[in-house]
C-alpha cells in the first residue's frame with residue numbers, strides 16, 4: 001500500500017514482536033513517516049533504524065499514553081516536525097489476568113488508563129489537526145475480550161476497557177466523519193509471540209486454545225497489521241465506525 005507523504009503516529013510500537021511494531025514495518029514499506037512511541041524506550045532506537053532500512057522515515061518519542069500532557073506533546077511535536085498527522089494507531093495496551101474478586105481499584109485504574117483513557121488522550125490531541133486538513137485515519141486496538149466478556153489472558157477490566165474503546169471509536173466516527181476522518185477498531189483474538197501474554201502462553205494452553213479456533217492456529221502479528229494497514233490507507237476512506245474481527249473464527253458474530 002502506498003503511504004508516501006503520509007505521517008503516522010503509532011503508540012506502543014517499542015515491543016519488538018508486537019502488533020504496533022509490525023504495523024510500523026508495513027507503513028514504512030509503503031513510504032510513510034512513522035512516529036514510533038512507547039512508554040518503554042529501550043527498543044525505540046533500533047525500531048527507528050529498522051523503519052529507515054525498510055524505506056520509511058521514522059523518529060521515536062517516549063510517551064506514556066495515560067499521561068495527557070505527554071500525549072498532547074507527542075502530537076504537537078509531530079506536527080511541528082512534519083506539518084500534519086494523517087494516521088493515528090492507538091496500539092498501546094496492557095492486560096492483567098486477574099479474577100474480578102482480586103482486582104484492586106489501583107489495578108482497575110491502571111488497565112483503564114492505558115487501554116481506554118490513552119486512546120481518548122491521543123485521539124483528542126490529533127483531531128483538531130486532522131480536522132484542519134479534512135483528512136484522518138484513526139485505528140484503535142480493541143480485542144475479542146471486549147466482545148465475548150473475557151479473554152484468555154485479560155481480566156474483566158481489560159474486557160470492559162476494550163469494549164469501551166469500540167464504543168468510543170464509533171462515537172469518533174460519527175462526530176468527525178463530516179471532516180474526512182475515519183475511525184475504526186480491530187478486535188484480535190489470541191495473537192502469539194507478543195509480550196502482552198507474558199509467560200502464560202504455555203504449549204499446553206496453546207493446544208487448548210487452538211482446539212477452539214476453526215482456522216486451527218493462533219494469530220500472528222502480521223494478520224493484525226495487514227488489516228490495520230488497509231484500514232488506515234487512503235482507499236479505505238468509506239469504512240468508518242467498523243470493528244473488524246481478526247480471530248481465526250474463534251468468535252463469530
Ligand SMILES: NC(=O)c1ccc[n+]([C@@H]2O[C@H](COP(=O)([O-])OP(=O)(O)OC[C@H]3O[C@@H](n4cnc5c(N)ncnc54)[C@H](O)[C@@H]3O)[C@@H](O)[C@H]2O)c1
Pocket residue numbers: 011012013014015017018019020037038039040063064065066090091092093094114141142143144187188189190191192194195196197
Ligand atoms: N496479543 C494479543 O493476543 C492481543 C489480542 C487482542 C488485542 N491485543 C491488543 O493489541 C495491542 C498490542 O498488543 P501486543 O500484543 O502487541 O502487546 P505488546 O505487549 O507486545 O505491546 C504493547 C506495547 O504497549 C506498550 N505500553 C504499555 N503501556 C503503555 C503506556 N502507558 N504508554 C505507552 N505504551 C505503553 C508496551 O511497552 C508495549 O511495547 C494492545 O492494545 C492489546 O491489548 C493484543
